[in-house]
């Protein structure tokens with residue numbers, strides 16, 4: 001630990017608001033010196049943004065978010081102190097911070113992570129690529145295999161094949177021998193096809209629920225992953241027509257933009273919970289709340305190491321330019337992960 005400085009640079013969320021107001025770049029944040037059992041200290045090389053980061057900045061009151069707190073949760077780096085866990089100083093890793101009380105966030109030069117939230121970074125994946133894996137690949141993995149229980153030979157419909165979650169879901173589904181039908185806008189057709197989708201639908205050209213209802217696949221989809229966060233309810237409300245009985249409709253979480261979405265949200269909740277004879281939908285609806293597990297992290301590590309799943313990057317920004325990275329992710333048009341290089345010298 002002798003080469004570890006006592007203070008570090010970090011992007012801290014200091015108040016509620018858009019990133020330009022909520023974030024402060026500090027140069028004197030103490031580097032943690034005491035690690036709790038099972039926690040590891042990592043020198044961060046790169047961090048990645050997720051939409052939930054700026055959404056929580058805007059929505060959550062300070063006391064709920066425990067501010068000030070270091071921003072974001074995904075990173076890649078090198079273990080500095082393995083603290084008696086299976087990790088050793090010098091190990092190249094990627095992973096996810098869990099925030100307080102298990103540490104802080106990812107946008108700092110040093111971060112503390114529970115040991116099960118790390119995976120080894122294989123040599124074929126650079127730190128900037130690896131930084132963007134954790135949240136979205138875990139979400140995709142757990143949605144497909146833990147929530148929807150999809151198996152080889154089955155077919156999944158992925159709404160939002162060009163979201164980072166959707167793009168990892170396509171690759172993971174193909175790696176496990178599933179057939180994939182995915183949506184995106186026309187500009188992302190090539191990207192979604194390159195990820196491995198067998199069939200592409202341009203969601204801007206059709207009313208998706210109506211299109212699938214009048215052209216249902218035969219047999220019906222074995223699972224649906226709604227990887228955009230739509231608050232609109234139609235895709236689920238019509239799903240009996242194209243989702244097999246027993247198939248699960250997994251959502252990454254419907255995300256209201258404001259009070260104007262309250263009506264749609266209420267309708268969705270009604271369809272999910274009401275009995276069928278009273279307007280409910282006879283298909284299981286499930287919202288994904290991923291939880292990192294060592295065996296899933298290891299499985300993902302192996303899939304990346306074998307080249308069966310490839311990292312996806314939209315853009316890379318310097319540490320000092322993190323606000324520009326937020327501008328990019330907030331366009332909702334990123335194709336792949338938006339990365340911030342914490343160490344300017346890494347690939």
Ligand SMILES: NC(=O)c1ccc[n+]([C@@H]2O[C@H](COP(=O)([O-])OP(=O)(O)OC[C@H]3O[C@@H](n4cnc5c(N)ncnc54)[C@H](OP(=O)(O)O)[C@@H]3O)[C@@H](O)[C@H]2O)c1
Pocket residue numbers: 050051052135136139159160161162163164165166183184185186187188203227228229251252253255288289290329332333334335336
């Ligand atoms: N539950 C969880 O634990 C969890 C974890 C991670 C993420 N999420 C949520 O999952 C969603 C996706 O996150 P992400 O990081 O993967 O997003 P992202 O990569 O930032 O998404 C950007 C992409 O979304 C596509 N898109 C935008 N609107 C669309 C629509 N109506 N239909 C289809 N595609 C659309 C855009 O493609 P086009 O330009 O082609 O439209 C763009 O390529 C977010 O709502 C996020 O908050 C939830």
